[in-house]
Amino acid sequence: MTIKWSSLGGTGHDLCYLRKDILDGFLKRKRLEFMWAFWGAREIRFAAEKYRNHDKQFKHLRKEYQRIYRYKESLVTYSKASEYYD
Numbered sequence: 001m002t003i004k005w006s007s008l009g010g011t012g013h014d015l016c017y018l019r020k021d022i023l024d025g026f027l028k029r030k031r032l033e034f035m036w037a038f039w040g041a042r043e044i045r046f047a048a049e050k051y052r053n054h055d056k057q058f059k060h061l062r063k064e065y066q067r068i069y070r071y072k073e074s075l076v077t078y079s080k081a082s083e084y085y086d
Helices: 020-030 048-057
Strands: 002-006 012-016 034-043 062-072 075-078 082-085
Touching: 020 062
Parallel strands: none
Antiparallel strands: 002 012, 034 062, 062 075, 062 082
8 A cells, every 4th residue: 555645845755555464475476675765854944034043053954864774584674874964
């Protein structure tokens, strides 16, 4: 099952739900592994006139991150998260 939605602010989200028993059976029959990447960003925004008053309040105004996951034989492993700051 997949779900997709977005907001008026321009953010979007996609979700995919998988049944574990079906996924395990498929991967075993086809001799495959399942991998997926996760990435995103978070940002603090202020109106221009308010920005000068709040910019020292936060260490970073933007953060980007990513991680890769691997699913094999009912076990999830993942890479070290990468993070970038502005």
